[in-house]
Amino acid sequence: MRLDTILRIVAKIFIPFILMFGLYVQLHGDFGPGGGFQAGVIVAAGIILYGIIYGINAAQRAVPPGLVEAMMPLGVAIFAGVGIAGFFTGRNYLDYSNLMHGDMVHGQHWGVFLVEIGVLVTVSSTMLAIFYAFAGRGRE
Amino acid sequence: MEQLINMVLLTLLALITFGIIRVRNLFAVVVLTSAYSFLMASVMMVLDAVDVAMTEASVGAGISTVLALGALYLTKTEEAEPRYSPLLPAVVAGTTGAVLIFGTLDLPPFGSADTPLNTHVGADYLARNMAETDIPNVVTSVLASYRGFDTLGETTVVFTAGIGVLMLLKRWRKAERRED
Numbered sequence: 001m002r003l004d005t006i007l008r009i010v011a012k013i014f015i016p017f018i019l020m021f022g023l024y025v026q027l028h029g030d031f032g033p034g035g036g037f038q039a040g041v042i043v044a045a046g047i048i049l050y051g052i053i054y055g056i057n058a059a060q061r062a063v064p065p066g067l068v069e070a071m072m073p074l075g076v077a078i079f080a081g082v083g084i085a086g087f088f089t090g091r092n093y094l095d096y097s098n099l100m101h102g103d104m105v106h107g108q109h110w111g112v113f114l115v116e117i118g119v120l121v122t123v124s125s126t127m128l129a130i131f132y133a134f135a136g137r138g139r140e
Numbered sequence: 141m142e143q144l145i146n147m148v149l150l151t152l153l154a155l156i157t158f159g160i161i162r163v164r165n166l167f168a169v170v171v172l173t174s175a176y177s178f179l180m181a182s183v184m185m186v187l188d189a190v191d192v193a194m195t196e197a198s199v200g201a202g203i204s205t206v207l208a209l210g211a212l213y214l215t216k217t218e219e220a221e222p223r224y225s226p227l228l229p230a231v232v233a234g235t236t237g238a239v240l241i242f243g244t245l246d247l248p249p250f251g252s253a254d255t256p257l258n259t260h261v262g263a264d265y266l267a268r269n270m271a272e273t274d275i276p277n278v279v280t281s282v283l284a285s286y287r288g289f290d291t292l293g294e295t296t297v298v299f300t301a302g303i304g305v306l307m308l309l310k311r312w313r314k315a316e317r318r319e320d
Binding site for chain 2: 025029030031032033034035036037038041042044045048052069072073075076079080083093094096104105108109111112115116118119122123125126127129130131133134135136137
């Protein structure tokens with residue numbers, strides 16, 4: 001597939017837009033449909049498309065498997081860490097109301113924003129790790 | 141109009157399901173399941189569940205198709221002929237389906253306002269949301285804030301599933317390398 005010019009060019013044009021759309025879905029999740037999970041899948045899909053067209057080695061050079069494996073627990077840690085931050089601001093676990101010094105709405109915004117980033121990190125890296133595991137197996 | 145769209149979508153879904161059952165070429169089956177997911181995403185759009193539609197389109201039609209194709213690459217592309225008569229599984233599936241349809245007869249009509257779903261927590265979230273979180277998309281505020289525990293659990297499930305797949309597939313690769 002690597003010699004197919006049309007696929008390569010189209011993928012090259014599309015991948016930045018896919019990643020950009022992933023970021024849009026992530027950051028616009030407060031106002032429109034979407035959120036960390038959907039954005040994570042879209043970002044992973046962009047990189048998987050790169051891996052399918054340009055080969056798994058190229059994808060792993062761009063996003064190393066070690067980084068992907070580190071991101072999987074990191075996302076859960078971000079989520080759980082924001083929850084623990086609720087304790088230190090005198091609230092319950094995963095209650096973001098006091099995160100911004102008592103400004104409840106502002107605190108909720110930051111809490112949701114950080115938690116969604118945690119979801120994005122875990123979901124995108126897990127999808128990529130599963131893809132790497134499958135694609136790497138056929139090679140050997 | 142909405143009813144017409146629903147009927148067309150559901151008919152196509154039924155046709156694709158029969159196709160998936162009948163076709164023995166697994167590559168065609170993977171493509172059909174991908175089409176099924178896109179149709180399902182359209183159904184979700186008609187039901188005004190845009191977030192679910194987005195997830196269905198990206199996970200169902202996107203990632204799982206890629207993973208199924210990756211799995212197909214490791215095996216044969218033709219489904220083996222079944223060794224047993226399909227009669228008993230057909231009876232079990234048919235009975236389960238009939239029981240499920242019987243169960244839906246008791247459900248309130250779709251979208252009716254006086255259901256427990258729409259009168260208790262749902263209405264409460266809608267009433268409190270803007271004052272407490274100022275996030276216009278209630279789906280996001282319920283998911284990430286009001287039901288933060290659920291979403292933390294879901295993220296952990298995704299993480300655990302990924303770890304499980306990595307343990308299965310990666311150990312296999314390392315063991316093989318040691319043999320050479």
